[in-house]
Amino acid sequence: MKTTIYDVAEKAGVSISTVSKVMNDQQVGKKSKQKVLKVMQELNYRPSVLASALTGKRTSTIGLLLPDLANPFVAEMARRVEDRAHEFGFSLVICSTDLNPEKEERSVSLLRQKSVDGFILASAFNNRRVIADLVDDNVPVLLLSESHPQFAVNSINIDNIVGGYQVASHLVSLGHTRIAVIGEDATSSQQRINGYKQAFQESGLTVHEDLIAISDSSVEHAQRLTKELLNHPKKPTAIIACNDVLAIAAILAAREIGLDIPKDLSITGFDNTLLSKSCDPPLTTVEQGLDKMCAQAVDLLIEEIEGKSTSKQRILVLPQLVIRKSTAFCQD
Amino acid sequence: MKTTIYDVAEKAGVSISTVSKVMNDQQVGKKSKQKVLKVMQELNYRPSVLASALTGKRTSTIGLLLPDLANPFVAEMARRVEDRAHEFGFSLVICSTDLNPEKEERSVSLLRQKSVDGFILASAFNNRRVIADLVDDNVPVLLLSESHPQFAVNSINIDNIVGGYQVASHLVSLGHTRIAVIGEDATSSQQRINGYKQAFQESGLTVHEDLIAISDSSVEHAQRLTKELLNHPKKPTAIIACNDVLAIAAILAAREIGLDIPKDLSITGFDNTLLSKSCDPPLTTVEQGLDKMCAQAVDLLIEEIEGKSTSKQRILVLPQLVIRKSTAFCQD
DNA sequence: ATGAAAGCGCTAACAG
DNA sequence: CTGTTAGCGCTTTCAT
Numbered sequence: 131m132k133t134t135i136y137d138v139a140e141k142a143g144v145s146i147s148t149v150s151k152v153m154n155d156q157q158v159g160k161k162s163k164q165k166v167l168k169v170m171q172e173l174n175y176r177p178s179v180l181a182s183a184l185t186g187k188r189t190s191t192i193g194l195l196l197p198d199l200a201n202p203f204v205a206e207m208a209r210r211v212e213d214r215a216h217e218f219g220f221s222l223v224i225c226s227t228d229l230n231p232e233k234e235e236r237s238v239s240l241l242r243q244k245s246v247d248g249f250i251l252a253s254a255f256n257n258r259r260v261i262a263d264l265v266d267d268n269v270p271v272l273l274l275s276e277s278h279p280q281f282a283v284n285s286i287n288i289d290n291i292v293g294g295y296q297v298a299s300h301l302v303s304l305g306h307t308r309i310a311v312i313g314e315d316a317t318s319s320q321q322r323i324n325g326y327k328q329a330f331q332e333s334g335l336t337v338h339e340d341l342i343a344i345s346d347s348s349v350e351h352a353q354r355l356t357k358e359l360l361n362h363p364k365k366p367t368a369i370i371a372c373n374d375v376l377a378i379a380a381i382l383a384a385r386e387i388g389l390d391i392p393k394d395l396s397i398t399g400f401d402n403t404l405l406s407k408s409c410d411p412p413l414t415t416v417e418q419g420l421d422k423m424c425a426q427a428v429d430l431l432i433e434e435i436e437g438k439s440t441s442k443q444r445i446l447v448l449p450q451l452v453i454r455k456s457t458a459f460c461q462d
Numbered sequence: 463m464k465t466t467i468y469d470v471a472e473k474a475g476v477s478i479s480t481v482s483k484v485m486n487d488q489q490v491g492k493k494s495k496q497k498v499l500k501v502m503q504e505l506n507y508r509p510s511v512l513a514s515a516l517t518g519k520r521t522s523t524i525g526l527l528l529p530d531l532a533n534p535f536v537a538e539m540a541r542r543v544e545d546r547a548h549e550f551g552f553s554l555v556i557c558s559t560d561l562n563p564e565k566e567e568r569s570v571s572l573l574r575q576k577s578v579d580g581f582i583l584a585s586a587f588n589n590r591r592v593i594a595d596l597v598d599d600n601v602p603v604l605l606l607s608e609s610h611p612q613f614a615v616n617s618i619n620i621d622n623i624v625g626g627y628q629v630a631s632h633l634v635s636l637g638h639t640r641i642a643v644i645g646e647d648a649t650s651s652q653q654r655i656n657g658y659k660q661a662f663q664e665s666g667l668t669v670h671e672d673l674i675a676i677s678d679s680s681v682e683h684a685q686r687l688t689k690e691l692l693n694h695p696k697k698p699t700a701i702i703a704c705n706d707v708l709a710i711a712a713i714l715a716a717r718e719i720g721l722d723i724p725k726d727l728s729i730t731g732f733d734n735t736l737l738s739k740s741c742d743p744p745l746t747t748v749e750q751g752l753d754k755m756c757a758q759a760v761d762l763l764i765e766e767i768e769g770k771s772t773s774k775q776r777i778l779v780l781p782q783l784v785i786r787k788s789t790a791f792c793q794d
Numbered sequence: 795a796t797g798a799a800a801g802c803g804c805t806a807a808c809a810g
Numbered sequence: 811c812t813g814t815t816a817g818c819g820c821t822t823t824c825a826t
Contacts, residue, residue: 151812176574210532219572381740408737478819806816
């Protein structure tokens, strides 16, 4: 049998409430405290989080929902969130949603049954009704690298518009005018695309909507889309990918067609993952201050969970262009 | 207030035990059942997993311990484990341990307090005492891509020795005789190294222990070690990295020294991650049937959790060499 | 087929 | 400072 608070109490010759009090750092006589502590050691006692949570305490567990844990960028985020959460004694239940609204709903519902203390919706979360329910029910929620301005929830984000603007401007300054975009069905991609459009307009260039493609998250689909884009009558000389994984898919596709990068085609990524450094050629991409973002996210959420802060914040972090070898002057 | 079993019972005009019975698919009169089901809908009732677990039922949660979620290969595993677990209605609490025995212990201890139903120790887990405790206390444990033969636990693994043997043989067949190895402090690396030694012995080559380096998991350290290896008097013409991340670190380091890969130096990876396809040059590496491994792992663990199977298995999966562009004939 | 009641391990008044 | 007791929400005998 697992050892319970009763076992400890009995062996220490005190009542269970005394034991409970030493666990919760409440006023207890020195002698009793020593004794209890000692017995807890001896019995290798581990208080049940279940039982204590049932009485209204926290489970010290956060639900982390993200599109796909297998995506290296997402995994990097998860790891950083995890580290910070651990510092506060919280653990993470992680669910990949594949951007699928039903999965999103199921996961949240399941985690609520398991009484997680709060949620971090990271990178992209589509099902707004689910967010609305969470907000209605006063469940702490934080949006990380995702934004839904209609909800009054804590959120922390890079300025994707600026990021999209930065890559587009960079390409334009290299002489490119026919620039395709490949993104995902997510707010962040949408915003990056908006930044791109802004840059185009400022430079007096026309945006061609049919040079903008939206991929599901599979590498295969992205490659197919890339090939289609490259076969477009207004053959683009550059492709902006809305994340590094897409960029790499684009590189592979372009190479299959026999294109040299960056000579024949410039490609940019987004996120500055490990991938972008090690691929061939190394990617021009956009760096976000992931580390701080994730740490802040956890801090904010835990503050809300512990009721230490009642006001919500929306934090915007500015991104930074990292120029590597995948972009070059337009040869056209 | 959250709606409880009492609310449902009251509104349905039955007792809580009847409600409980319909939730657990026990014998209940048709009429009552219909009524209860309807009320549950109306009230949007979600039974508390905490409460039910407190009475001895499962939490339907698995603890997944791994060295580093930010490692793409590990993340890929996690994702596959997650998918399979979800199929059974289980969720995953994920903890990165950084191969640090104290973290390993803390994480396991924390998760036990949270009453996870079982553990998957994936990729590498060093603290044997922790495993021993788990086994002693009859907590379901499964070793995935890691082995500790001294424990009678379910495990599923690729045959690392064969994998190491395969890359080494490949390099030997290309004429290399001075082959360095860079691994991590993990069983899998150790076994891969053993395979390498075996291949050497069979070819009548001598193994030089000082050409074998063990890196902590940081990219920086791996790079430093690579440079040291390359400065060795018996300058190696090939490097076997025990995983793709290490291989990429080695590539970067070699390139800094001005070496061309694979002309001056052949490098092999291990795991066949996305990284290995997209890096420059694409890596010769070893593929494991990750998908099936992870699914089987979950199946096995859940069987044990549900007490459906009492016997333990040790499954070995055979790896497969994938030859790409990072290896070439020895020029020496 | 249904309900009353005990109990899972812990917390939180409330008394003493 | 310490112990008694009543729950938290659910499962499970055991009666009815």
